[in-house]
Amino acid sequence: MRVLVTGAAGLLGGEVVRLAEHEVVPTYHRQAVPGGIRMDVRDHDQVDSVIRKVRPDGIIHAAFLQSDWTTTAEGPANIALAARGIRLVFVSTDVVFGGGDEPYDEDASPCPVTPYGAAKAAAETAIRAVDPSAVIARTSLVVGYDGTSATERLVHALAAGEPGALYTGNIRCPVNVTDLASALLELLAGDIRGTAHVAGPDAVNRLELGRLIATRDGLDPQSLPFTPGLPSDVRLDSSRTQKQLRTRLRGVHEFLGG
Template identity: 55%
Template sequence: MDVLVVGGSGLLGREVVRQARSAGRRVAATFHRHPAAIEDVDWLPLDIRGRDDVAALVARVRPATVVNAAYRQSDWATTADGGMHVAAAAAATGARLVHVSSDAVFSGGAARYDESCPPDPITPYGAAKAAAETAARGLDPSAVIARTSLIIGGGESLHEQRAHALAAHFTDDVRCPVHVTDLAAALLELAASDHCGVHHVAGPDAVSRHELATLIARRDGLDETRLPRALRAETDLPGPLDVRLDCTLTQSRLTTRLRGAREFLARPAAR
């Protein structure tokens, strides 16, 4: 098997599966509840919280590359332990590992974060992601750790759904969104390279969640003036306010161009 996508039924996992299949690769993908409707893929049920189950599946499939896009934000066992289980199984079989991490590993205390910045999480999810990174790097020093930010799709992402629902969006919560097609292409490119260690894979535009929702509304022909504004600082929601991933180093290693939200969400020019 060429590629095993763990978490293949999620937004990012599905796109990695599609692109790998389009490139003619043999693809297996795992799902927790339901497989995605993508043909010519070996769909395999898996709960990555089970170490022995993960090891047995990877040993049976024998993939050349494992892309781990699985997580559950409120579940340490899935995000941290599961990430460790996948890394251990990949290392045991000699598979090339690309582990998808998150900007949630940072507190937001720095102006920007490049690949040399150590994690300093302030939420349980961020701590789980940081723990998974540590496990992956310890078990397989040749692995790629790909930190990303808010992932936007063709209407499928939670952020797009919230914009369409006219939910309140924070004006003081800043991230560097990335389009799912760019992210998936970058992950597969990194998998095929000889690079290892931490890579930041996000868009160059730092935008607030409210600006992001506004861009989505404009693209989709919605009334952007109906989007409510809010301040995250005035809520008790945990998490950093402003996390900006510096992807300069990673972008210099890629032929895949990581577009910013203001570009990939721009409305098509009228003909």
């Protein structure tokens, strides 16, 4: 099986490449990766050319740029159009939801309140229209091991006295990058169709997550500044998908506190 992975220079894409047991073709846009092919997902013709050249059996689309609509919304549509007939797993996000009193399961309808969430929701809609058999894998905050994720970098910056704060009103279900990458590869090889939720089982706010990271990394967890921020409870209920996976998605208290 030949697997094409987009966003291979990123934390998640790189972990997918590392864990894959099949032949992997990584792609990147700005930061080159060993053995990788440069591909701008905004360019439909370039996407089509790369996929025709590689002829993958499956694609994991992990590339995104949070501040850019074209990359995040139109890029996945370009991938889906060029990949017709090829197994596709698209990495989406919990912020396709705006927040509520109960966790969101796979049947919940997107209701984004941020431009990034709207871009991901638009991408989901396009992929469903082009390829109903594709997997839309929604996840949450991704946490690594060595300070490379956005949340970890923020925690280290705040602990060093840089400006900013952690929001206590933002509740998410963080996931370990290795657990997530393993789940995506399993989804690619399986027969699940449609929406899957692949987030951790523990719901925490940003401050709680920051303090767990700080404790793990030998920083003072009480030094982290915080503010309520706008309330946004976007817990993902991943229990249905978890029952269909061999990969166990660990809670943040386990993979950071253990």
